[in-house]
Amino acid sequence: MLKSIQSMRPGERIEDTIMRILEENPNQTEVLFQKIKNNPIYTLSDGQIYSAILKVLTSIEIPETESEFVWTQVLENKTKLSHCMKRDVGFSVALVDYFTNINPKIKNPKIIEIKLFSETEKLILVDELTKLYNRRHFEKALVREFRQSTRYNQNLSLLIIDIDDFKKINDTYGHTTGDEILIQVAKQITSCLRMEDTACRIGGEEFAIIFPQTNEEQAMIASEKLLEACRTIMLSEKSVTLSGGVVSYPEKVKTCEEMYDLADRALYTAKFSGKNQIVAYSNEKRGSLRFDANLELLFILPDKTLKTISKNISITGIAFDTEDDITLNESIDVKLRESESHQEISAKIKVVRKEEIGQHKYHMGAEFLELSNEDQSKLSDLYSLHRYKSKLSTSVM
Numbered sequence: 463m464l465k466s467i468q469s470m471r472p473g474e475r476i477e478d479t480i481m482r483i484l485e486e487n488p489n490q491t492e493v494l495f496q497k498i499k500n501n502p503i504y505t506l507s508d509g510q511i512y513s514a515i516l517k518v519l520t521s522i523e524i525p526e527t528e529s530e531f532v533w534t535q536v537l538e539n540k541t542k543l544s545h546c547m548k549r550d551v552g553f554s555v556a557l558v559d560y561f562t563n564i565n566p567k568i569k570n571p572k573i574i575e576i577k578l579f580s581e582t583e584k585l586i587l588v589d590e591l592t593k594l595y596n597r598r599h600f601e602k603a604l605v606r607e608f609r610q611s612t613r614y615n616q617n618l619s620l621l622i623i624d625i626d627d628f629k630k631i632n633d634t635y636g637h638t639t640g641d642e643i644l645i646q647v648a649k650q651i652t653s654c655l656r657m658e659d660t661a662c663r664i665g666g667e668e669f670a671i672i673f674p675q676t677n678e679e680q681a682m683i684a685s686e687k688l689l690e691a692c693r694t695i696m697l698s699e700k701s702v703t704l705s706g707g708v709v710s711y712p713e714k715v716k717t718c719e720e721m722y723d724l725a726d727r728a729l730y731t732a733k734f735s736g737k738n739q740i741v742a743y744s745n746e747k748r749g750s751l752r753f754d755a756n757l758e759l760l761f762i763l764p765d766k767t768l769k770t771i772s773k774n775i776s777i778t779g780i781a782f783d784t785e786d787d788i789t790l791n792e793s794i795d796v797k798l799r800e801s802e803s804h805q806e807i808s809a810k811i812k813v814v815r816k817e818e819i820g821q822h823k824y825h826m827g828a829e830f831l832e833l834s835n836e837d838q839s840k841l842s843d844l845y846s847l848h849r850y851k852s853k854l855s856t857s858v859m
């Protein structure tokens with residue numbers, strides 16, 4: 463007997479669901495579509511379901527617009543073969559015959575148990591710790607979903623999320639605890655997703671979720687729900703928090719290559735504007751959040767160290783005045799110091815803007831070239847501190 467629909471898990475890979483049904487009912491291939499279609503937790507189109515089933519059975523990517531036709535052709539081929547052989551020919555035999563003789567997409571078929579193939583595939587495409595897809599699968603899936611979206615004029619959104627202060631978690635509680643947090647976060651991610659969404663672990667504490675047929679507003683709602691679920695994970699009586707960046711096609715992005723980069727920039731903004739939040743990518747000219755900050759700025763040159771005070775700072779760069787004529791586009795190692803918090807940040811910057819505002823006095827703008835995760839976290843803390851001060855001064859006025 464097939465598993466009841468109550469046992470299906472939201473966010474479970476569609477491939478795993480198909481595998482589970484096949485494992486329990488190996489001779490019920492032909493009813494796979496109806497079993498999935500009748501499940502109320504699925505929101506897949508007919509083409510998506512047929513395409514997913516054929517991918518599991520053959521490892522061939524069949525476009526959703528063609529998948530139902532191919533499925534029908536295989537069933538007709540099964541009927542013809544059974545009539546010729548005067549015995550029932552299995553669906554799998556008809557499938558192999560179809561793709562080798564009628565619609566040749568397989569030149570040299572190899573017979574292998576589906577469960578064994580699936581287990582081997584997971585070693586290549588699935589992250590062992592979290593059981594989510596890995597970066598290799600993410601890159602292929604993003605290209606596939608983007609092509610699908612452009613072909614049928616559909617929305618597509620990408621969320622990149624990162625566990626806040628994960629290095630501190632590892633340093634304070636050990637890597638075993640860190641791994642457990644990663645596992646719990648992955649479970650919460652899975653519980654929040656639809657069947658058609660794709661969740662991947664793409665770095666140490668970084669995850670990516672692909673939302674097909676989802677615009678920016680819908681992606682933001684889904685992402686906020688996901689972050690709220692992760693806040694139920696407790697560590698020393700404190701909630702584990704995440705930051706994330708969202709970008710959507712065609713609202714903010716035009717090419718697949720841009721999607722990850724722009725979502726990552728939005729994540730960067732979320733980190734440096736206080737953490738524990740989702741930020742949608744903004745394509746405005748000045749999308750970086752800036753705050754006034756009088757930080758001691760030290761330029762570490764080969765023969766000397768220059769000193770000045772910053773005017774303002776953002777997640778991407780810094781503005782300052784100086785009496786030293788620094789060369790435009792020059793890369794320089796610097797240190798930033800904050801007097802109250804005693805934070806010190808090391809970075810490499812490049813001067814990208816220079817304006818002479820007086821005799822031997824210049825106003826300059828520079829962008830960060832290199833900033834470690836630890837220094838990014840320190841800059842985020844500085845932003846939170848200055849934002850808090852700003853709110854206090856506003857309330858006093």
